[in-house]
Amino acid sequence: MIEIGEVTVPAATVARLPYYLRALRDLTREGVDTTSSSELAERSGVGSAQLRxxxxxxxxFGTRGVGYDVESLSSYIAAALGLGSEHRLAIVGVGNLGHALANYSGYAARGFCLVALLDADPSVVGREAAGLVVEHVDELERVLGERDVSMVILATPGSAAQAVAERVVACGVREILSFSPVALQLPDDVVVRSVDVAGELQILAFHAAARNAQQGDGVARPDGPSTPRAPAEVGKNSVT
Amino acid sequence: MIEIGEVTVPAATVARLPYYLRALRDLTREGVDTTSSSELAERSGVGSAQLRxxxxxxxxFGTRGVGYDVESLSSYIAAALGLGSEHRLAIVGVGNLGHALANYSGYAARGFCLVALLDADPSVVGREAAGLVVEHVDELERVLGERDVSMVILATPGSAAQAVAERVVACGVREILSFSPVALQLPDDVVVRSVDVAGELQILAFHAAARNAQQGDGVARPDGPSTPRAPAEVGKNSVT
DNA sequence: ACTTGTGAATAACTTCACAGCA
DNA sequence: TGCTGTGAAGTTATTCACAAGT
Incomplete structure (x- = not known):
C-alpha cells in the first residue's frame, strides 16, 4: 500500500499501471481514441473488474456507457507514474547485462535519462556505450552527485552488490533496480525492485515439475513437437 | 495456488523458493551446516514466520530447538523446484538483451542447459554466442524439436513476441520467460513469466513521486549527495 | 442499452502467538 | 530452553454484482 498525495494505492495496483500505460500507448499508435475496460484489460492481461x-x-476517468478516452487516460497514468519529471539514471556494473541495459533504447521515450555508467573492471572503464564513457566505480560519489542521479540500476556481481548499494544510498538515491541475486539490506525508505533471471527460470521449473507430477507421473516432457493442441482459448497466465 | 503431487503451494511461496535456495547455497559456500529460520529469513529478505x-x-524439514540442516534443506528445495531433471532452454531473439542472457554463465549450475539461439535478423544468424551458432527463427520448429527444448526465453521485439510465442507453444513448450513488453495471449496451461525493465523503472518512479508528494511537496530530489542519513536499520524493501 | 465505479463478498497472503518437541 | 510448525487472526488483493450515470 502506497500513499500518494491524499490517496492510498495498493502496491499490486501500482505494479499493473505500467501494463495499462503500455496498452494505452499501443492503442494511440493504432489510432484508437476511445476504449473500454474490457478491451484495455484484455490487452493488459488482467480482468476488466480488476482494471476498473x-x-x-x-x-x-471514464464515461459510463461509453468508456475511456485513450489519450487522457494515458497521460493521467503517465503522470501518476511520475513520468512528468525526468528521472536521471545510472547503471553500475557494465558487464553482459549492464551493457545490454545501457543499450536499451526506450529510456528517453519513457521519461528516463541514462546519464552515467560505472564499473570496477579496468578493462571496461573508458569504453564507450550508449554514448557514455564508462567511469570507474571509485568515482561513484562524485559522478552521482555531479549528474544529479536519482535512480540506479545495479548489475554488478552479487558479491559487490551490497557494498555498492550502500554507497549509492549514501548519495541520496532512494530507488534501486537490482539484477544481482542477493537480498540487499538497506534502510526502510529505500525502494528496491529486484529482477532475478535465474529465479524466474526456477519458478518456471517448479511449474513444469507440478505439471509432470500431475499428469501421468511421467519422467520428461510427455509429448513431442507435433501433438494435437488444447483449444487455444485466451488465458490469464501467471505473471510476476 | 499451485498443486504439486498431493499438496497445494501458494504462488507467492513458490516465487520465494529461489531466494531461499540461493541463501542456502551461500551458507554452504561459507561452510555453515546448520541454520535457523531467522538467519535464513534475513539472508532471503523475508520475515522468519513467512519462511517457516x-x-x-x-x-x-527442521528440528525443533535446533534449526535446519543446510545441505538437506537445500537439496529438498532444489528438488521441489524441479532442478533434478535438466531443463533444455532456447533463447529466441539474440539482440542486446538476448545476447547478454545467452552469455549468462549460471545456467548449468542451476540445472538449466542452453541448447539453442534463434533470431530473425540475417546479420545475427550464423554468429556464435555462448558456444552456440545463432539459427534462423524460420527453423524454430525443427530446432526446438531436435534439441528437445522444454523452456524458452523470449527476447524479441514486442511486435514479434505474440507470433513467436504461438509457434513455441505449438512445439509443446509450456513455460516461457518473456522480456517483451506485451501481454501474451496464450492457452491457459502455458505459464508465462514476464520481466519488463521499463515497467520496473516506472514502478520506482511511482514510489519516487509518492515520496516527493509526501515530503514537502517539493519539485525534485530534496537533498544533495552529502546529507545526514536515516539510521541504517535493516528494512524489508518491496521486491517484485 | 451499455459501461463505469464501487460496496460487499470472497480469496489469497502474511503475521501473530503459542503448542509441541528436541 | 529454544526453535520449529501451524492454527487463528489480521491484512491485502481479487472478483462479484449492481447501482449510477450517459
Whole structure:
C-alpha cells in the first residue's frame, strides 16, 4: 500500500499501471481514441473488474456507457507514474547485462535519462556505450552527485552488490533496480525492485515439475513437437 | 495456488523458493551446516514466520530447538523446484538483451542447459554466442524439436513476441520467460513469466513521486549527495 | 442499452502467538 | 530452553454484482 498525495494505492495496483500505460500507448499508435475496460484489460492481461478497480484508486476517468478516452487516460497514468519529471539514471556494473541495459533504447521515450555508467573492471572503464564513457566505480560519489542521479540500476556481481548499494544510498538515491541475486539490506525508505533471471527460470521449473507430477507421473516432457493442441482459448497466465 | 503431487503451494511461496535456495547455497559456500529460520529469513529478505510458513507447505524439514540442516534443506528445495531433471532452454531473439542472457554463465549450475539461439535478423544468424551458432527463427520448429527444448526465453521485439510465442507453444513448450513488453495471449496451461525493465523503472518512479508528494511537496530530489542519513536499520524493501 | 465505479463478498497472503518437541 | 510448525487472526488483493450515470 502506497500513499500518494491524499490517496492510498495498493502496491499490486501500482505494479499493473505500467501494463495499462503500455496498452494505452499501443492503442494511440493504432489510432484508437476511445476504449473500454474490457478491451484495455484484455490487452493488459488482467480482468476488466480488476482494471476498473485499479483505476478507481487513482480517480474516475471514464464515461459510463461509453468508456475511456485513450489519450487522457494515458497521460493521467503517465503522470501518476511520475513520468512528468525526468528521472536521471545510472547503471553500475557494465558487464553482459549492464551493457545490454545501457543499450536499451526506450529510456528517453519513457521519461528516463541514462546519464552515467560505472564499473570496477579496468578493462571496461573508458569504453564507450550508449554514448557514455564508462567511469570507474571509485568515482561513484562524485559522478552521482555531479549528474544529479536519482535512480540506479545495479548489475554488478552479487558479491559487490551490497557494498555498492550502500554507497549509492549514501548519495541520496532512494530507488534501486537490482539484477544481482542477493537480498540487499538497506534502510526502510529505500525502494528496491529486484529482477532475478535465474529465479524466474526456477519458478518456471517448479511449474513444469507440478505439471509432470500431475499428469501421468511421467519422467520428461510427455509429448513431442507435433501433438494435437488444447483449444487455444485466451488465458490469464501467471505473471510476476 | 499451485498443486504439486498431493499438496497445494501458494504462488507467492513458490516465487520465494529461489531466494531461499540461493541463501542456502551461500551458507554452504561459507561452510555453515546448520541454520535457523531467522538467519535464513534475513539472508532471503523475508520475515522468519513467512519462511517457516512457506516451508510448511512443502513439508517439515527442521528440528525443533535446533534449526535446519543446510545441505538437506537445500537439496529438498532444489528438488521441489524441479532442478533434478535438466531443463533444455532456447533463447529466441539474440539482440542486446538476448545476447547478454545467452552469455549468462549460471545456467548449468542451476540445472538449466542452453541448447539453442534463434533470431530473425540475417546479420545475427550464423554468429556464435555462448558456444552456440545463432539459427534462423524460420527453423524454430525443427530446432526446438531436435534439441528437445522444454523452456524458452523470449527476447524479441514486442511486435514479434505474440507470433513467436504461438509457434513455441505449438512445439509443446509450456513455460516461457518473456522480456517483451506485451501481454501474451496464450492457452491457459502455458505459464508465462514476464520481466519488463521499463515497467520496473516506472514502478520506482511511482514510489519516487509518492515520496516527493509526501515530503514537502517539493519539485525534485530534496537533498544533495552529502546529507545526514536515516539510521541504517535493516528494512524489508518491496521486491517484485 | 451499455459501461463505469464501487460496496460487499470472497480469496489469497502474511503475521501473530503459542503448542509441541528436541 | 529454544526453535520449529501451524492454527487463528489480521491484512491485502481479487472478483462479484449492481447501482449510477450517459
Amino acid at each position: 478497480k485499479d483505476l478507481s484508486y487513482l480517480g474516475s | 510458513k512457506d516451508l510448511s507447505y512443502l513439508g517439515s
